[in-house]
Amino acid sequence: MFDASILLSALLNGLTTGAVYALIALGLTLIYGVLHIINFAHGASLMMALYGVYALKERWGIDPYVALPLMVPAMFVLGYAMQRIVINRASHGKDENILLVTLGLSIVMENMALLFFKSDTRTIDTAYTLTTVAIGPESAQVMVSLPKLVAFAGALVVSALLIVILQRTDLGRAIRAVAKEKQGARLMGIDVEHVYAMCFGLGLACLGAAACFLLPAYYVNPQVGNGFVLVAFTVVVLGGMGSFAGALLGGLLIGVVESFGGLFLGESLGQVGIFVIFIGVLLLRPEGFFGAKT
Amino acid sequence: MTKPQALLQVQGVSRAFGGLKAVQDVSLSVPEGSLTALIGPNGAGKTTLFALLSGFLKPDTGRVILQGQDITGQAPHLNAKLGMTRTFQIVQPFAAQTVRENIAVGAHLHTASRTQALAMAALVAERVGLADQLDKLASDLTVAGRKRLELARALATQPKLLLLDEVLAGLNPQEIADMIPVVRSIAASGVTVLMIEHVMQAVMSLAEHVWVLAQGQLIAQGSPSEVTRHPQVIEAYLGHGTAARLRQAELSA
Amino acid sequence: MTQLRKDIFSIALFVWTVAAIPFFTHSGVVLNFVMMALFACLIAQAWNVLGGFGGQFSFGHALFFGTGAYFQAIAQLSWGWNPWLAMPAAMVMAALVGAWVGALSFRYGLKGSYFALVTLAFAEVFRIVSLSVPFTGAGVGLMLPLKESVGNMQFGSRSGFVWLILGLVTLALCVTAYLRNSRFGAYLQAVRDNEDAARAVGVNPFHVKTWATVLSGGLMGSAGAFYVQVFQYIDPGIGFGSHTSVEALVGAIVGGLGTLWGPVLGALALHLLADLTRNLFGQMPGINMIIYGVVLIVIVMFLPRGIAGLSTYTPKSWRRND
Numbered sequence: 045m046f047d048a049s050i051l052l053s054a055l056l057n058g059l060t061t062g063a064v065y066a067l068i069a070l071g072l073t074l075i076y077g078v079l080h081i082i083n084f085a086h087g088a089s090l091m092m093a094l095y096g097v098y099a100l101k102e103r104w105g106i107d108p109y110v111a112l113p114l115m116v117p118a119m120f121v122l123g124y125a126m127q128r129i130v131i132n133r134a135s136h137g138k139d140e141n142i143l144l145v146t147l148g149l150s151i152v153m154e155n156m157a158l159l160f161f162k163s164d165t166r167t168i169d170t171a172y173t174l175t176t177v178a179i180g181p182e183s184a185q186v187m188v189s190l191p192k193l194v195a196f197a198g199a200l201v202v203s204a205l206l207i208v209i210l211q212r213t214d215l216g217r218a219i220r221a222v223a224k225e226k227q228g229a230r231l232m233g234i235d236v237e238h239v240y241a242m243c244f245g246l247g248l249a250c251l252g253a254a255a256c257f258l259l260p261a262y263y264v265n266p267q268v269g270n271g272f273v274l275v276a277f278t279v280v281v282l283g284g285m286g287s288f289a290g291a292l293l294g295g296l297l298i299g300v301v302e303s304f305g306g307l308f309l310g311e312s313l314g315q316v317g318i319f320v321i322f323i324g325v326l327l328l329r330p331e332g333f334f335g336a337k338t
Numbered sequence: 339m340t341k342p343q344a345l346l347q348v349q350g351v352s353r354a355f356g357g358l359k360a361v362q363d364v365s366l367s368v369p370e371g372s373l374t375a376l377i378g379p380n381g382a383g384k385t386t387l388f389a390l391l392s393g394f395l396k397p398d399t400g401r402v403i404l405q406g407q408d409i410t411g412q413a414p415h416l417n418a419k420l421g422m423t424r425t426f427q428i429v430q431p432f433a434a435q436t437v438r439e440n441i442a443v444g445a446h447l448h449t450a451s452r453t454q455a456l457a458m459a460a461l462v463a464e465r466v467g468l469a470d471q472l473d474k475l476a477s478d479l480t481v482a483g484r485k486r487l488e489l490a491r492a493l494a495t496q497p498k499l500l501l502l503d504e505v506l507a508g509l510n511p512q513e514i515a516d517m518i519p520v521v522r523s524i525a526a527s528g529v530t531v532l533m534i535e536h537v538m539q540a541v542m543s544l545a546e547h548v549w550v551l552a553q554g555q556l557i558a559q560g561s562p563s564e565v566t567r568h569p570q571v572i573e574a575y576l577g578h579g580t581a582a583r584l585r586q587a588e589l590s591a
Numbered sequence: 592m593t594q595l596r597k598d599i600f601s602i603a604l605f606v607w608t609v610a611a612i613p614f615f616t617h618s619g620v621v622l623n624f625v626m627m628a629l630f631a632c633l634i635a636q637a638w639n640v641l642g643g644f645g646g647q648f649s650f651g652h653a654l655f656f657g658t659g660a661y662f663q664a665i666a667q668l669s670w671g672w673n674p675w676l677a678m679p680a681a682m683v684m685a686a687l688v689g690a691w692v693g694a695l696s697f698r699y700g701l702k703g704s705y706f707a708l709v710t711l712a713f714a715e716v717f718r719i720v721s722l723s724v725p726f727t728g729a730g731v732g733l734m735l736p737l738k739e740s741v742g743n744m745q746f747g748s749r750s751g752f753v754w755l756i757l758g759l760v761t762l763a764l765c766v767t768a769y770l771r772n773s774r775f776g777a778y779l780q781a782v783r784d785n786e787d788a789a790r791a792v793g794v795n796p797f798h799v800k801t802w803a804t805v806l807s808g809g810l811m812g813s814a815g816a817f818y819v820q821v822f823q824y825i826d827p828g829i830g831f832g833s834h835t836s837v838e839a840l841v842g843a844i845v846g847g848l849g850t851l852w853g854p855v856l857g858a859l860a861l862h863l864l865a866d867l868t869r870n871l872f873g874q875m876p877g878i879n880m881i882i883y884g885v886v887l888i889v890i891v892m893f894l895p896r897g898i899a900g901l902s903t904y905t906p907k908s909w910r911r912n913d
Contacts, residue, residue: 082704084650134892140648141891143704144844147650148891151837151884155877163876266877270833274715277708312723319716326709327699392791418793426791432784434849443781446774447793453593455774495792 053186054303060192062299063199067254068272069279069291070203071247077286078223078243081139084146085126087273088153089248093119093255094264095157101168101259108170108256109194115252123248128241150269158266165265172260191260198257202250203292209246210288219243223286271315275302278322284332294332345370345499345530346422351390351400360386362554363400368499368532373525375541375562376534378551379575384534385427387551388501392424393417404499418447421498425505427534429484431476437463438472440487444494458494466490466520482513486520493524500524502533506540518544538576538584542566550575563588595772598851602764605855609757613750622749626821628862629756630814634835635842635854636763637810642840643848644770645803646783650707651714652811652839654692657830659685659812661721663819664733674744678816685812686805693804697797711836718831732826735819744820752821759813760855766806767851779803780849811839834880841883845890847899856898861886 068090075083083089096115100106106114130149135141176187210216221229222239230236279298283290298318305314325332346368353361361383368374376384389395391402396411403409409417414424423444432440441459442452449455463469466486471479476487485505492500505521506514518540525531525544535541541548541562548565550558552574558565563585565571572581592600612625634656642648659681666677696709721727739745746752770776781789782796790796819825829835838861846857864886865879872878890897 082708084707130888134888136895139703140646141895143648143707144840144891145888147837148884148887151887152881155880155884158877159875159881270715274712281708310723312719316716316719319712319719322712323695323709323716326701326705326712327695330699330701330705394787394790413795414787414790415793415795418791423793424791426788430785430788430791432781432788434784435780439777443777443789443794444792446777450774452595452772452774452777455777491788491792 049186050307053188054307055300056186056188057192058300058303059296060188060196060299061303062296063196064254064258064295065272065275065279065299066292066295067199067202067250067257068276069283069295070206070288071250071254072276073280073283073286073288073291074206074250075244075247076280078219079127079240081131081142081146082277083244083247084143084273085149085153086247086251086276087269087271088150088157089119089122089126089269090251090255090272091157091264091266091269092122092153093248093251094259094262094268095161096252097255097259098166098168098264101170108168108259112253112256115256116249117252119252119255120245120249122245124241124245126248127244128237131244132237132240150273154266154269161266163266165263167263168259170260189261191257195257195261198253202253203288206246206250207288215239215242274322275318278318278325280332281322281325281330282332287332290332343370344368345405346391346532347401347403348387348391349401349403351387351397351402353386353390353395353397359554361390361397364551364554364556365400366549366556366559368530369547370498370530371525371528372546373522373531373544374533374547374549375545376532376549376551377536377538377541377565377575378557381553382551382575383554384551385503386554388424388503388534392422392501418495418497421496422501423492423495423497423499424501425488425492425503427503427507429481429488431479431484431487433477434475436473436475437468437479437487437490440476441490441494444491447495459490462490462494465493465523467516481508482510482517485509485517489520489524493529497529499530499532502531502535504534504536506535506537514540538566538580539587542584542588593772595768598768598771601851602761602768605764606757606761610754613753617748617750619749622753624862624866626749626753626756628859629753629760630817631838631842631858631862632855633756633760633763633814633817634811634839635846635858636760636767637807637814638839639843639846639848639850639854640763640766640770640810641803641807643843643850643853644767644776644779644783645800645807646780647702647800647803648707648840649710649807649836650840651710651712651836652807653831653833653836654710654714654717655685655689655808655811656815656818656835656839657714657717657721657825657827658688658808659815660819660825660830661727661733661815662812663816664735664825665727667735668733673742674820675742678744678813678820681816682809682812685815686809688812689804689806689808690801692808693801694797697800697804714831714833714836718827721831722827728826730827732824732829735823737823745823752817755820756817759810759817762813763810764851764855766810771851775799775802783849837880837883841887845886845897847897850897850899853897853899860898 072083072086093115097108097111100111131145134145172190175190177190177193178187210219218234218239221234222236226236279291279294283294302314302318305317344367348364348366351361351364364387378384390397393412393414401408401410404420404422438456438459441462442455445455445458460472463472466489468486468490489505506517514537521544545562548562549556550565550571558568558571566581566584572578638652662681662684663677666672667674692713696706701709722730739747778794778799781794782799786796842858842861843854845861847853864882868878868882
């Protein structure tokens with residue numbers, strides 16, 4: 045029915061998009077794994093980051109890839125502030141409150157974007173937006189867009205960096221300690237509130253990077269966060285809350301599923317496929333494939 | 339004289355969590371109308387056994403039989419309807435509700451009428467000494483109050499078998515002394531009571547029969563004085579000092 | 592006087608007072624305000640049944656709203672039903688969707704954030720499907736032809752709609768009073784406050800939570816059907832979009848979860864606030880929702896029991912124990 049090059053194209057598209065999903069999901073799973081909260085504001089935060097990248101390009105002509113060292117720290121600071129100033133204060137530690145506060149934040153962010161940027165979908169134009177690269181053997185060669193390839197590579201690099209931070213640095217050790225045993229960590233002199241905020245910052249920093257990789261190949265509008273947040277949740281739930289390997293593999297898998305779903309079922313119904321997987325995993329195996337069984 | 343009927347029969351119940359054998363092949367028989375106790379060191383599996391009996395956990399092997407009916411692994415709410423209610427080691431009140439509303443939830447097992455359930459709640463509160471705190475929020479009660487509330491709520495279900503999990507834990511000596519007659523009066527009213535307890539004075543004065551659990555296994559059973567003389571029980575749980583004190587108390591009683 | 596009598600009395604007082612409003616004014620502006628305020632009350636009350644009394648926070652309540660709305664439209668457009676027949680049927684349809692989602696979620700023990708996520712996912716699925724399928728008019732949506740008559744549930748003046756929505760709000764109030772004064776309600780709140788303790792005294796959590804979803808869904812569905820009758824239009828964004836989900840939950844939380852009048856107060860307060868901002872800042876896109884989001888955060892931060900909780904609020908310095 046479909047010849048090899050179309051299938052290969054869908055596969056590669058899926059993998060490249062999936063890598064970015066993985067990067068988004070990494071932030072989410074880090075936040076969940078350590079703070080044990082489901083950050084409903086994750087999608088809206090990505091949307092803010094995308095608008096940030098957009099504004100940097102349109103207003104000051106800064107190329108998205110060049111903007112990386114600007115966006116990542118900026119998002120880190122935003123994340124730190126969000127957790128320390130708003131979420132921590134407002135929730136009084138109760139789970140259902142955290143749920144509501146992150147929801148409230150996402151509503152505020154999404155609609156502030158709507159207010160300032162209106163609901164038009166925006167894209168940016170760069171020299172390489174339309175460049176494609178040939179991949180694959182002579183017989184089944186496909187053209188993959190360069191921005192997507194860069195996104196793929198970038199996502200993997202950032203993920204690796206994140207893992208290095210967690211395994212090799214003092215901060216990473218502190219984060220892992222707090223994730224395992226909060227009271228014990230506190231007794232050891234670790235400033236838990238600070239670690240929480242750093243974690244949240246790292247999670248949003250991932251989004252900053254993801255936004256830089258995404259925008260050249262994608263678009264932004266105030267609702268784009270919604271689409272990404274549910275996909276990110278699906279990835280996290282599939283891979284297992286708190287599992288990095290799960291987020292990476294889950295992201296790639298979901299990317300491929302979406303791509304093939306779109307190929308065979310058309311774009312909208314392909315999306316439904318993802319949600320069906322999401323609901324299915326939540327019901328049947330909520331710990332995901334790599335998560336710990338509670 | 340014929341032996342009283344066994345209200346609850348536990349036959350070879352076991353439960354493991356991964357590699358940890360929490361309960362190993364425990365069998366016991368609770369006579370109807372009795373007041374009995376389950377003792378043993380922390381981590382022995384007593385609360386796990388309660389969870390297995392009441393349906394919060396499913397046993398890996400064995401059977402639980404209530405009044406001749408096999409209820410192994412049956413859901414807790416169904417067991418409550420059959421007459422077996424349990425309390426929790428760490429009290430579990432409905433914190434945002436008043437004492438009266440808390441107890442009424444238990445009372446509703448036998449009546450759909452709200453007014454009747456609330457009225458019954460007041461009566462049960464009398465029995466456990468909470469009558470003057472009926473309109474207080476459960477979260478505003480002292481520990482002793484919450485223990486009584488837990489007891490009252492379970493009582494309101496008019497159980498045949500009441501599983502009390504450390505109802506005296508966290509109480510000071512005066513509060514314990516106040517609570518013991520309450521438990522005794524419950525048993526006297528016809529409810530079969532099986533209690534997990536660490537407070538040995540209560541076990542000695544209340545229980546007709548005692549089972550001793552250690553590391554998931556039943557290591558001894560008998561009357562309180564028999565059990566407190568049992569060498570394995572002394573080794574695993576009581577310690578020689580306590581055992582001597584209890585013998586002394588018995589002799590001077 | 593028993594609690595039930597008190598509740599019924601206060602409901603009756605409320606209903607008579609509001610029902611009288613259309614007799615005292617014919618101002619379209621005022622009646623429109625009352626109608627939309629009552630609409631906000633209805634959706635907040637519907638959410639409160641599951642969220643406030645049941646303790647299960649749904650982030651996708653639009654699922655039931657849209658189901659009711661689309662059913663109301665389709666029944667009239669495709670099957671020629673009379674809207675007075677379609678509305679109760681739409682409520683039943685929404686209630687059935689509630690039964691389905693509830694049974695599925697609670698059968699698998701979903702709670703807290705996971706339940707919120709699943710409801711969000713279901714709402715999104717319905718939105719995407721209704722966007723793609725011709726049966727629901729796809730992206731264009733469905734439009735009811737104008738045919739004003741009482742028999743066709745299209746009242747010439749706003750008064751008729753005010754009484755209709757008041758009727759639905761009354762139904763919601765009665766359901767809430769039932770939850771406060773019945774065994775089912777006691778069981779539902781017990782499960783909310785401590786599921787294990789509830790099980791130990793004979794409560795079946797699955798049964799109780801699923802029925803709460805049914806009631807909550809049905810009431811939400813009535814709001815959807817009402818919307819279609821007033822605005823004669825429905826599309827995927829309006830039906831299943833997050834706006835309605837958010838308005839419902841914020842209204843209930845701001846007002847006070849698990850109370851009789853909380854959602855009414857909260858929805859009214861929010862509605863007034865939204866109106867005020869519209870007068871101050873004009874029709875700016877998204878400003879409403881920003882307010883809702885900020886209010887939500889502020890309420891959770893400072894007044895977690897909502898407006899209704901103020902009456903029972905005792906600052907720490909006044910409490911006797913501790």
